[in-house]
Amino acid sequence: MSRVRRPSVRGPGASRRASRSSDCGPGTVRRGRCPPGLTGQGLATLAGIVEHYIANQREGADGELAYFRDQPTLLDAVRNAAHAEDVDDKRYAHQQRIPPGVLKESAAHLEAALPRLAAARTFEDSTTSSGRRSAA
Numbered sequence: 001m002s003r004v005r006r007p008s009v010r011g012p013g014a015s016r017r018a019s020r021s022s023d024c025g026p027g028t029v030r031r032g033r034c035p036p037g038l039t040g041q042g043l044a045t046l047a048g049i050v051e052h053y054i055a056n057q058r059e060g061a062d063g064e065l066a067y068f069r070d071q072p073t074l075l076d077a078v079r080n081a082a083h084a085e086d087v088d089d090k091r092y093a094h095q096q097r098i099p100p101g102v103l104k105e106s107a108a109h110l111e112a113a114l115p116r117l118a119a120a121r122t123f124e125d126s127t128t129s130s131g132r133r134s135a136a
Contacts, residue, residue, distance in 0.1 A: 063087075074118055075111065082107035 043049055067087045071077035083103050084095035095103075110117070120126035 075114060078110050078114060078117065079107055082110045 043052055064086070068077045068081055071080060084092045084098070086092055117126050
């Protein structure tokens with residue numbers, strides 16, 4: 001059975017690939033690959049990118065952190081994070097392609113490491129097996 005092709009709704013010269021804000025950077029801004037509303041916002045510099053993030057993304061990221069921080073227990077926070085579940089018990093969009101079994105296995109590993117995670121004083125402590133930096 002052959003597939004029916006839908007007519008293109010893109011304008012002349014439009015790229016087949018949808019632009020994303022992550023495509024915007026030095027070299028892409030001048031080629032016109034940034035989505036509408038992002039061009040001309042100074043995203044070709046680190047300072048511009050940081051300003052854009054603060055203005056458009058930080059509040060949502062702060063809300064995500066608050067959600068995990070406000071969980072009743074560390075175990076609840078770790079489980080929700082491991083299963084990539086947000087405040088609405090839905091999977092975060094950027095985690096959609098990870099198979100549920102992989103998330104479940106990761107959650108089991110994190111739960112087993114919970115005592116070490118709770119005792120960690122730094123991120124580095126949480127990522128080493130003994131909580132101490134290995135000589136390497």
